[in-house]
Amino acid sequence: MPETDLGLLIAAARAAGEIAVREKARGLDVEDKPGGAGPVTQADIAVDRALRETLTADRPEYGWLSEETEDDLDRLSRDTLFIVDPIDGTRSFINGDATWAHSLAIVRNGRVTQGVVYLPEMDLMYAADASGGATCNGVAVQVSPDVGLNDASILATKPNMDPKHWSRDVPGFKRAHRPSLAYRLALVAQGRYDAMLTLRPSWEWDIAAGALILSEAGATVTDRDGLPLVFNNTLPQTAGVIGAAPGLHRQIADALVYPG
Numbered sequence: 001m002p003e004t005d006l007g008l009l010i011a012a013a014r015a016a017g018e019i020a021v022r023e024k025a026r027g028l029d030v031e032d033k034p035g036g037a038g039p040v041t042q043a044d045i046a047v048d049r050a051l052r053e054t055l056t057a058d059r060p061e062y063g064w065l066s067e068e069t070e071d072d073l074d075r076l077s078r079d080t081l082f083i084v085d086p087i088d089g090t091r092s093f094i095n096g097d098a099t100w101a102h103s104l105a106i107v108r109n110g111r112v113t114q115g116v117v118y119l120p121e122m123d124l125m126y127a128a129d130a131s132g133g134a135t136c137n138g139v140a141v142q143v144s145p146d147v148g149l150n151d152a153s154i155l156a157t158k159p160n161m162d163p164k165h166w167s168r169d170v171p172g173f174k175r176a177h178r179p180s181l182a183y184r185l186a187l188v189a190q191g192r193y194d195a196m197l198t199l200r201p202s203w204e205w206d207i208a209a210g211a212l213i214l215s216e217a218g219a220t221v222t223d224r225d226g227l228p229l230v231f232n233n234t235l236p237q238t239a240g241v242i243g244a245a246p247g248l249h250r251q252i253a254d255a256l257v258y259p260g
Helices: 005-026 042-058 073-077 090-095 181-189 204-216 246-255
Strands: 030-032 039-041 063-066 080-088 101-108 111-119 124-129 134-136 153-155 174-176 195-198 220-222 241-244
Touching (some): 005 042, 005 101, 005 111, 039 042, 042 063, 042 101, 063 073, 080 181, 101 204, 111 181, 111 204, 124 181, 124 204, 134 181, 134 204, 153 181, 204 241, 241 246
Antiparallel strands (some): 030 039, 101 111, 111 124, 124 134, 195 241, 220 241
């Protein structure tokens, strides 16, 4: 058994990758979740089951929150829990792309303490321990230096560029996109993009691991209102995410219109 929580997550993520790749090679059975919640495959379910069995067997006192497990509000009574997205970027997974990830986090008293984002088909293992820095494949990563907002390269979906979200003109930054929120956070942690931004409510399982990795890489990571991210909420969502080097984060936050 891995001695540390981070070691446990890394080992579990690698095992999950083997399951997902094997199921993908067999051919995927795709169904649509109720309420327009997106597609799900037998691989999502198989990975979810394997992760839950492995992780909770090693840490039976930890609670559990996963996109593919019916929510048990017993988790609210636990000081510590796993927050997992078995496959983040399921549409990419179905389409044959490699930009999907396993996102695994441990949360204590609302704060993420360990996080792993693993992309099996790209052989990328992002990991972080609170106050221990962030790595990709064992090599330390760091957020890019501060730049001006209009000169930045930011991962964001097109709806974020609606003028209603911005207090003045829509900023002129270069916009890019990746389907997986976990991967977006990790790419910014690696310094490959200057920031990531999502103004929609964000499910905790999509962002918990990546938020810690990005924070440990030197970024400021908050919700869209500039408030610290808190996890294990009754409704497991945050009010969006802004992640960037401190100066750029401040510029983004200052330029936004705050709802309500």
